[in-house]
Amino acid sequence: MSKPVVAVVGRPNVGKSTLFNALAGEMISIVKDTPGVTRDRIYADVSWLDKEFTLIDTGGIEPESGDVILSQMREQAQIAIDTADVILFLTDVRQGLVDADFKVADMLRRSQKPVVLAVNKVDNFEKFMPDVYEFYNLGIGEPKPISAAGKQGLGDLLDCVADHFPQGLEGEEEDERPRIAIVGKPNVGKSSIINRILGEQRVIVSDVAGTTRDAIDTDVKRGDREYVFIDTAGLRRKNKIKEELERYSIIRTVTAVERADVVLVVIDAAEGVTEQDAKIAGIAHERGKGIILVVNKWDALEKNDRTMREYENELRRILSFMPYAQTMYISALTGQRVEKLFDAIDTVIANQTLRIATGVLNEIVTEAVAMQQPPSDKGKRLKIYYITQVSVKPPTFVIFVNDKELMHFSYTRYLENKIREAFGFGGTSLRFFVRERKEK
Structure with missing residues (x-):
């Protein structure tokens, strides 16, 4: 919720x-x-x-x-x-x-x-x-x-x-449909993607005061699955100073991301990844949402056999804080690979809600610890007692250790990589909390 x-x-x-x-x-x-x-x-x-x-x-x-x-x-x-x-x-x-x-x-x-x-x-x-x-x-x-x-x-x-907070949000609770937010800088083609998904030119409400955020939710049915797309393209004010517009679009992005399960961060293929893209992706990452990087206008690029690999490397370099994000190269204009977005969305949703049995998790961690010794400090070594998953969206784990101070960020990262090797978890961040338990 x-x-x-x-x-x-x-x-x-x-x-x-x-x-x-x-x-x-x-x-x-x-x-x-x-x-x-x-x-x-x-x-x-x-x-x-x-x-x-x-x-x-x-x-x-x-x-x-x-x-x-x-x-x-x-x-x-x-x-x-x-x-x-x-x-x-x-x-x-x-x-x-x-x-x-x-x-x-x-x-x-x-x-x-x-x-x-x-x-x-x-x-x-x-x-x-x-x-x-x-x-x-x-x-x-x-x-x-x-x-x-x-x-x-x-x-x-x-x-x-x-x-004044919505009490148990009538209608929201029963609404189990996945919510997908489409975010990105102005003009990257967010509305074109929605239109292409809907297969029709939807009227985008613009420059109308009081265009509420509810008016930009679009229901999409595909096969027997239903989705709600949250589009942040609706409002674009003319004659706004750039900073103000940027601030406004960030506020709109935060509220859209807040309500979504999966966020499609749309990037303009011709422009490449910009600082503003990283900022927008950072909001979704901070909020622990499922993330798909959608490179749009891919048809407009001159390509050779290395283009995609080089592009992918550049994406990963700038967005190094979210190596788990999935990437898709599409063209809303020609419709290239737009249908495939749904498969990617379904995969990410499955990963966001994946629960792993405590027994299996501990086997993986025990193996990881055997392969790489936990850090020690002044002769005291970190001991990992056990790990358990406490929630989903994003998958969240608690690790019980003998001394929190010894659990370095890099070691948590190492354990995360091992868990990802085993279960994938593509497209979703993982959260780890470290708790101390005194030795008996």
Whole structure:
């Protein structure tokens, strides 16, 4: 089941980043070997009590004239409305209520999405409460007083946010159909692939405010299997500055990936793999999704007998953090190998949900340990007691050892390779947790 998405919206200097950092705080895990992950900190995974959600910061606004601020606020609110399950609207008790707040509140109210109103910079609840009550005038419910800098009131705020999370997501639970997200830079041919799969020119909704994310799910039936394709191509804003567009598309990518089982990362054959591709693939890798690298427009390349091998090597070099990803070379234009995508998707889904018996796993690990001694430090050697698989999507394993400190990253990687040699697990990342057990 996908995690709910919470987006933060607010005027300049009301403390959006402070709140973002207070909530994501130390819990933001930056995966070291994934390129470009959360350098710009657009999103973070947050857990509150037993709930997990993805927090999105919809962007900074340059303080200029009132009009510019207002149009950027609208833009932000639109991103939040398009992508979020819950919108966190942040205001500032010291600046008080301003015109822009009313206009954004108006948009948010019309969106029919749940909105939680937070009033920031309330360091002294007694003193500022009368000013907080003023925010009732926005007409979007009860204002929650918080201090992001002092980390006060955040618990109540999160309780309130979590109350709006979809309960057991009606319809989602029974929906066992695999969800496939098609992601990639603009113009790599994401919609052409969907159209080719559907065998018809579907109308792509563009430049229409309020194109919700639900409108871009496409049901596809093939043989007796059904799939849901999540397409991120729907919205392309004209006249957007490149950075803003990039930020917007990353937010859209995160929300699509969050809801998917398998992610098709589409790459333009002629352009080769770019840093932006690596960033997008990194999001899917971080989230432990099934991944297929789809090189589109393959028909447009001049080829000889080495082309594919050289291309594959280059892909593997740049995306070295995900050696397990499957690759497909297709052309949405001519339809070359598009049908084969389904076989690849089915394989990856099977691998994502593969469960391995504990006995078999331990045999493999015992053999691996015999072939390559575990690391030791100051005369103390790592002992691996046993390994067991605890969950799927992605397959997740717990390894019990005598001393966690001795379990080097490289040795975990070695064991992963041995497990992959035995079971393949193509197209899916594997997660390993190391637990310590004192010797009896």
